[in-house]
Amino acid sequence: MNFDTRALARMTTAIENRDPHALASLDSLAPGHARVVGITGPPGAGKSTLVDALARELRSRGKTVAILAVDPTSRRTGGALLGDRIRMQDHHADPGIFIRSMATRGEPGGIARATADVARLMDAAGKDYVLVETVGVGQDEIAIAGLAQVTVVVLVPGMGDDIQAIKAGIMEIADIFVINKADHQGADRVELELHAEGFSCPIIRTIATEGQGIPELVGQVSDLPSRKKTWQVGNLPHLDHLGIAVNSLADSLPFYQSLGLTAHRESVPQEKVEVAMLPAGDARLELLEPTAPDSPIAKFLEKRGPGLHHIALRVPDLAAAVAVLKASGARLLNEPRTGAGGHTYVFVHPASTGGVLLELIQEHSQ
Numbered sequence: 001m002n003f004d005t006r007a008l009a010r011m012t013t014a015i016e017n018r019d020p021h022a023l024a025s026l027d028s029l030a031p032g033h034a035r036v037v038g039i040t041g042p043p044g045a046g047k048s049t050l051v052d053a054l055a056r057e058l059r060s061r062g063k064t065v066a067i068l069a070v071d072p073t074s075r076r077t078g079g080a081l082l083g084d085r086i087r088m089q090d091h092h093a094d095p096g097i098f099i100r101s102m103a104t105r106g107e108p109g110g111i112a113r114a115t116a117d118v119a120r121l122m123d124a125a126g127k128d129y130v131l132v133e134t135v136g137v138g139q140d141e142i143a144i145a146g147l148a149q150v151t152v153v154v155l156v157p158g159m160g161d162d163i164q165a166i167k168a169g170i171m172e173i174a175d176i177f178v179i180n181k182a183d184h185q186g187a188d189r190v191e192l193e194l195h196a197e198g199f200s201c202p203i204i205r206t207i208a209t210e211g212q213g214i215p216e217l218v219g220q221v222s223d224l225p226s227r228k229k230t231w232q233v234g235n236l237p238h239l240d241h242l243g244i245a246v247n248s249l250a251d252s253l254p255f256y257q258s259l260g261l262t263a264h265r266e267s268v269p270q271e272k273v274e275v276a277m278l279p280a281g282d283a284r285l286e287l288l289e290p291t292a293p294d295s296p297i298a299k300f301l302e303k304r305g306p307g308l309h310h311i312a313l314r315v316p317d318l319a320a321a322v323a324v325l326k327a328s329g330a331r332l333l334n335e336p337r338t339g340a341g342g343h344t345y346v347f348v349h350p351a352s353t354g355g356v357l358l359e360l361i362q363e364h365s366q
């Protein structure tokens with residue numbers, strides 16, 4: 001896929017705005033060959049300077065680069081970061097580099113999803129490297145770092161107790177540690193501390209403002225074996241519904257309705273059931289009444305009586321989940337098939353799940 005910079009900028013904005021057409025066309029793009037590199041660390045570690053130095057080094061090697069700077073504070077600081085970056089981009093006027101500041105929208109997980117989608121767009125647009133820069137403080141940012149194939153955690157001398165503070169979550173995802181501002185006092189101590197904590201990944205000292213250590217860092221970032229690419233960041237399985245086998249909807253529904261739940265009825269001929277769906281928070285209850293003696297629900301009622309029949313998890317990518325389950329030897333009861341609402345689903349045998357029939361479903365956006 002070939003994009004000029006303007007088209008790419010337009011599409012990026014549309015994806016950030018969660019425009020349904022842009023998101024749908026994202027699904028139709030062929031994957032590229034980009035290496036996605038996460039760069040994270042506490043505020044003040046000099047990440048932006050480091051990322052700019054990395055980008056410059058990669059450009060000098062003829063590589064195309066996208067920089068996605070995720071700044072959860074940019075709203076409050078009036079977008080200083082964004083301003084700087086745009087100036088840099090204008091100054092260089094280099095079509096081989098694309099820079100975008102991703103500002104948070106306040107919706108939990110929203111920035112992680114948008115960043116993953118924009119990174120995917122940059123991959124499809126043929127960039128060689130996608131550098132995703134985050135401040136390593138929040139859960140979203142840990143999720144974003146999880147999107148990267150190689151994650152660089154940037155530390156600085158003199159952080160004192162800060163190294164303890166950021167340790168939870170962020171330190172563990174590091175593939176490479178950078179000790180930036182390595183000319184400052186205390187660089188040795190940071191390195192010793194990393195060894196003492198048992199981290200064994202490469203440690204590179206840099207002085208980003210002077211470009212020192214940057215070629216070594218580019219070498220490591222390019223040579224490290226990378227994780228499989230995923231764009232599913234922050235999109236983990238969710239509880240979708242609990243399926244309850246009942247002898248009669250007419251007899252069972254009033255109880256749930258008396259709790260204030262409302263039912264949406266439908267027939268599912270292929271499963272020979274009559275269904276009442278009752279939204280309850282983010283999940284639903286699914287009451288199932290058999291419509292024929294050979295319905296799976298009829299057989300369940302005969303054997304076990306009314307009760308919990310299955311639980312259903314919604315997954316972002318059913319085909320990927322099925323591949324993982326098959327590889328792990330889980331017992332699937334069917335190949336993915338399409339249900340009434342256009343969603344696809346698969347059942348996993350209770351022997352593989354700890355004793356309950358599990359339904360995995362994927363909703364499809366039209």
Ligand code: ZN
Binds near residue numbers: 243310359
């Ligand atoms: Zn179900």
